[in-house]
Amino acid sequence: MHHTGPFDRTVDVVVLGLGDAGAVAAVTAHDAGAEVLVVEKQQAAGHRPNSRYAAGFFLVPEDLEGAVAYLSAMYAVNGELSTVDPALIRAWAEEAAANPAWLDRHGGTYVKMNIHGEHPSLPGHESIRVYKAQPSGSPEGYTGCPMHGFLRGLIAERAIEVRYGTAARWLLTDAAGAVVGVETECDGQVRRIGVRRGVVLAVGGYESSERLKRQYLPISPAHFYGTEHNTGDGITMAIEAGAELWHMNVWPGHFVARFPGGGYTGGTGIDLWGSGRFGPPDDVRAPGSIFVDGTARRFIREPGRQHAANLELLAMDADSLTYPRIPTWWIFDQERFERATLVPTYSGPAGPVGDYTWSEDNVAELREGWIQSAGSVKELAVVCGLDPAALERTVARYNEHCANGVDADFGRDPVTLTPLGGDRYYAVPLWPGGSHTVGGPRRDANARVASIRGGSISHLYSAGELGSLHGLLYPTGGGSIAECLAFGRIAGRNAAADRVGGS
Numbered sequence: 205m206h207h208t209g210p211f212d213r214t215v216d217v218v219v220l221g222l223g224d225a226g227a228v229a230a231v232t233a234h235d236a237g238a239e240v241l242v243v244e245k246q247q248a249a250g251h252r253p254n255s256r257y258a259a260g261f262f263l264v265p266e267d268l269e270g271a272v273a274y275l276s277a278m279y280a281v282n283g284e285l286s287t288v289d290p291a292l293i294r295a296w297a298e299e300a301a302a303n304p305a306w307l308d309r310h311g312g313t314y315v316k317m318n319i320h321g322e323h324p325s326l327p328g329h330e331s332i333r334v335y336k337a338q339p340s341g342s343p344e345g346y347t348g349c350p351m352h353g354f355l356r357g358l359i360a361e362r363a364i365e366v367r368y369g370t371a372a373r374w375l376l377t378d379a380a381g382a383v384v385g386v387e388t389e390c391d392g393q394v395r396r397i398g399v400r401r402g403v404v405l406a407v408g409g410y411e412s413s414e415r416l417k418r419q420y421l422p423i424s425p426a427h428f429y430g431t432e433h434n435t436g437d438g439i440t441m442a443i444e445a446g447a448e449l450w451h452m453n454v455w456p457g458h459f460v461a462r463f464p465g466g467g468y469t470g471g472t473g474i475d476l477w478g479s480g481r482f483g484p485p486d487d488v489r490a491p492g493s494i495f496v497d498g499t500a501r502r503f504i505r506e507p508g509r510q511h512a513a514n515l516e517l518l519a520m521d522a523d524s525l526t527y528p529r530i531p532t533w534w535i536f537d538q539e540r541f542e543r544a545t546l547v548p549t550y551s552g553p554a555g556p557v558g559d560y561t562w563s564e565d566n567v568a569e570l571r572e573g574w575i576q577s578a579g580s581v582k583e584l585a586v587v588c589g590l591d592p593a594a595l596e597r598t599v600a601r602y603n604e605h606c607a608n609g610v611d612a613d614f615g616r617d618p619v620t621l622t623p624l625g626g627d628r629y630y631a632v633p634l635w636p637g638g639s640h641t642v643g644g645p646r647r648d649a650n651a652r653v654a655s656i657r658g659g660s661i662s663h664l665y666s667a668g669e670l671g672s673l674h675g676l677l678y679p680t681g682g683g684s685i686a687e688c689l690a691f692g693r694i695a696g697r698n699a700a701a702d703r704v705g706g707s
């Protein structure tokens with residue numbers, strides 16, 4: 205929005221949004237000597253950005269050239285590579301590789317996991333390693349992802365000013381289109397805040413805007429399981445300021461369950477084998493569990509790629525004009541039902557943030573009618589509206605694969621080939637969705653926001669999942685937090701070094 209006239213207040217750097225990206229940008233700009241103001245839409249009490257729901261994984265490129273090759277190969281899958289500046293790929297690899305050292309310097313703690321790039325068919329996948337944040341330095345009473353708690357501790361230590369309950373509405377621009385401030389609204393009061401150095405946009409994605417999801421994602425409905433407050437405000441602000449958008453029609457996704465009640469406003473991830481993680485348990489055998497489509501057939505090597513299974517759900521039958529895999533049915537037996545909670549309790553709405561307390565034995569949720577159940581495979585099919593004979597055939601064939609120790613149809617990991625059996629069967633419908641969207645303003649290697657007219661918008665920076673550099677494919681668990689830290693730092697230090705009007 206073109207602005208002339210005075211500001212209500214002027215600071216060096218305004219950071220919009222207090223997730224991991226905003227927190228790191230604010231800390232970095234502050235430590236570079238800038239006066240920083242953070243503007244956060246949510247109230248302080250109960251402030252829940254996606255960063256707080258997260259599990260705390262962050263990837264680390266352990267070999268720079270390998271990581272560059274891996275990200276480049278991911279971009280090449282849908283032909284996007286030719287449009288991506290190689291400097292951006294390198295900046296990501298170098299800065300994300302520096303995350304552990306930055307955490308060490310600031311008192312953050314983490315452990316290394318034995319997890320690498322998610323796409324082993326691509327070069328360089330083994331050069332990515334997943335780390336996991338451990339609790340350190342969180343403010344008292346904080347619950348949620350330890351990485352976010354730690355970053356909130358850094359904000360508090362520095363007494364960086366955070367204006368909670370204040371929504372950024374518009375970016376303010378001068379006659380040449382350079383960003384010179386931001387218009388905010390708090391309790392109906394509109395204020396215009398000027399900047400001497402720059403603005404960092406870090407307000408998250410559009411996972412809670414039904415309108416934007418319908419308009420941009422390739423499928424509807426798509427359910428997400430984080431904050432309700434990421435309503436795509438950054439996209440509106442960026443478009444109005446003349447930004448180029450990217451990655452609006454893709455997202456890292458998986459099968460998402462939806463329980464319309466309790467604390468579940470969106471959806472939730474599922475725990476296929478009750479292992480407390482994405483893969484099967486190490487020490488005990490995996491219980492019987494499969495996915496079937498609307499024709500009651502299996503269609504995927506369960507559990508599917510962790511952040512690309514959504515792509516498999518999109519397969520449309522263009523003759524019948526239906527999406528046979530939406531919903532997908534998760535079919536499991538009594539052993540799985542009794543093994544552990546059906547949803548993760550280490551992150552998400554049933555995790556430490558405590559939006560919903562899932563019963564340990566799943567019985568309360570069964571009583572809610574969220575889980576279908578029957579005494580035989582045939583009866584279960586009837587309850588779910590599936591073809592009973594087809595589901596019986598599918599289960600019999602899957603059980604045959606288990607007996608042979610080889611999944612002749614989809615090549616599923618043999619350690620997970622446990623037959624479905626017993627005298628009770630269960631089903632839960634699953635939808636496309638995931639943890640977060642990645643669309644938003646395109647950023648460059650310096651975290652500057654690209655202008656639709658070429659070049660970048662002066663004094664405007666971005667970080668985090670809003671306009672993430674991750675597109676069709678996601679590198680592996682921890683891609684987003686690694687980017688929040690890396691581009692939060694790049695945005696924070698470049699904003700702090702910028703000068704509005706060359707002052």
Ligand SMILES: Cc1cc2nc3c(=O)[nH]c(=O)nc-3n(C[C@H](O)[C@H](O)[C@H](O)COP(=O)(O)OP(=O)(O)OC[C@H]3O[C@@H](n4cnc5c(N)ncnc54)[C@H](O)[C@@H]3O)c2cc1C
Pocket residue numbers: 220221222223224225226243244245246252253254255256257258259260261262263370371372373406407408409429430431433434435437438551552553639640667668669670681682683684685686688
């Ligand atoms: C259950 C779950 C588990 C996940 N686990 C992982 C993981 O282990 N590793 C990983 O890498 N990623 C994970 N992710 C994804 C990751 O958490 C997010 O993508 C990342 O934290 C986003 O950080 P952010 O700072 O960009 O946005 P957020 O953390 O969502 O912060 C954005 C902030 O901006 C505020 N805001 C919005 N609009 C405005 C406005 N107009 N004005 C002012 N403020 C505004 C919001 O209220 C919010 O506080 C997970 C996500 C979920 C939901």
